[in-house]
Amino acid sequence: MDIKAYETFMEFLKQEDRDRAITFALNLIESKEMDIETLYQNLLAPSLSLFECDVKDEEICIWKEHFRTSIIRTIIESCYQHVLIKSKDKKPVGKKIVVLTPSFEYHEIGAIMVSHYLRLEGFDAHYIGANTPKSEILSAIRAYEPDFVALSVTNPYNIVVTKQITDEIKKFFPDVKIVVGGLAFKHDGATEQINVDYVLQSLEDIKKFSLEVAA
Ligand code: B12
Incomplete structure (x- = not known):
């Protein structure tokens, strides 16, 4: 450092x-x-x-x-x-991912950084915004057809709304994989009730994830 x-x-x-x-x-x-x-x-x-x-x-x-x-x-x-x-120097992963923070979650700097990390690792990554309502998330998935949706959550209170969102994503778009990260998921058991495919936090996690899912 x-x-x-x-x-x-x-x-x-x-x-x-x-x-x-x-x-x-x-x-x-x-x-x-x-x-x-x-x-x-x-x-x-x-x-x-x-x-x-x-x-x-x-x-x-x-x-x-x-x-x-x-x-x-x-x-x-x-x-x-x-x-x-x-x-441009990185081999494309061949996967599309949208990054956002869910309703009521205003902390967005981590989500924006993560969208840049994902780009640097070769993903077609797009940050779509903070405090994103469930209906907008579903509509973005319909329009963008991403392979992954990444939700950044800071406040543990927002895990409840995150569960509602992830349940709906799984119901309407079963093929879309869900990634979560952020301070709220650093607590033990935070993802127990939630249907997610990946819990990632660090740049190292993102690097491993990109190798794992590369087409
Ligand atoms: C800046 C800030 C704000 C700003 C946010 C502005 C913005 N546009 O983002 C504002 C002023 C809006 C704000 C508001 C509030 N805040 Co605030 N805020 C912070 C602060 C100082 C920094 C957060 C930050 O940006 N960190 C830098 C980023 C880069 O770090 P990060 O988010 O952790 O992200 C990294 C990793 O977690 C990870 N990551 C994050 N998401 C994801 C997702 C994926 C997929 C992956 C792979 C990785 C990943 O990668 C990132 C890069 O390394 C923290 C202090 C702290 N200790 O964190 C408090 C803090 C988060 N806030 C807190 C609180 C309580 C609030 C308020 C409730 C205050 C209030 N009473 O109004 C409101 C809530 C607003 C809301 N509804 O969301 C608490 C949360 C406590 C808790 N329960 O956990 C903290 C911890 C302060 C504290 N010590 O009490 N806040």
């Missing part, structure tokens, strides 16, 4: 210096000092997952969290063109 790069990036974030944080992160990619996966895993993800507010006022903390998320999101979206270029 490049500690110096992490510390510099975190300093810009702590100062809420949006422009320097974004420029610094994108420079790491453009200068090839860091690859996309390392940037996401070592700088962007921890900058959110380890977020701690240094003031006592809760309202200010919420604003700070939103502001930081928006900076990270801009960086990830700006990296997409590099994802496309890099993924």
Whole structure:
């Protein structure tokens, strides 16, 4: 892990210096000092997952969290063109996958990152959005005809709605395989009641998954 790069990036974030944080992160990619996966895993993800507010006022903390998320999101979206270029070197897996977060789940940075990881591993991957209602998910499956649907869930309360969605997917599209991941599924037994085909979390999991399902 490049500690110096992490510390510099975190300093810009702590100062809420949006422009320097974004420029610094994108420079790491453009200068090839860091690859996309390392940037996401070592700088962007921890900058959110380890977020701690240094003031006592809760309202200010919420604003700070939103502001930081928006900076990270801009960086990830700006990296997409590099994802496309890099993924051209990868042998296509020959599988289509849609990535989303279900109804009531607003945490979407993990889902967007995962859609980029999947592209980098050769999937035809598309992130279709956060807080996606069941009816929209079913309609996306009908239109896109994916091989896999990946649901990213952070809040354990949303496992209930995830079960309703996965039951309907299995009922109407029995051939579509369901992948789940995210903080909510890190708890023991979280997938016991749910009909899923794969529980994945890390980039390593995604790499193994791509080898396993390659056409
Ligand atoms: C940013 C953030 C928000 C933002 C999200 C903005 C956005 N556009 O995404 C906002 C402000 C909206 C928000 C709201 C809330 N949040 Co919030 N939030 C966070 C925070 C700080 C960072 C989350 C994040 O983006 N992490 C970075 C990403 C990259 O990590 P990740 O999601 O874990 O994803 C990685 C892996 O899990 C995995 N992965 C994820 N999905 C998938 C899917 C697949 C298929 C695969 C293979 C892998 C995979 O790969 C990713 C990349 O490594 C966390 C703190 C934390 N410790 O996580 C709290 C946190 C998640 N939030 C929390 C809470 C409680 C809330 C609120 C309920 C607060 C409130 N009272 O309103 C609301 C809920 C909103 C809702 N309905 O969803 C709690 C959840 C607690 C719990 N029960 O587990 C946390 C943990 C904070 C805390 N310590 O209490 N939040």
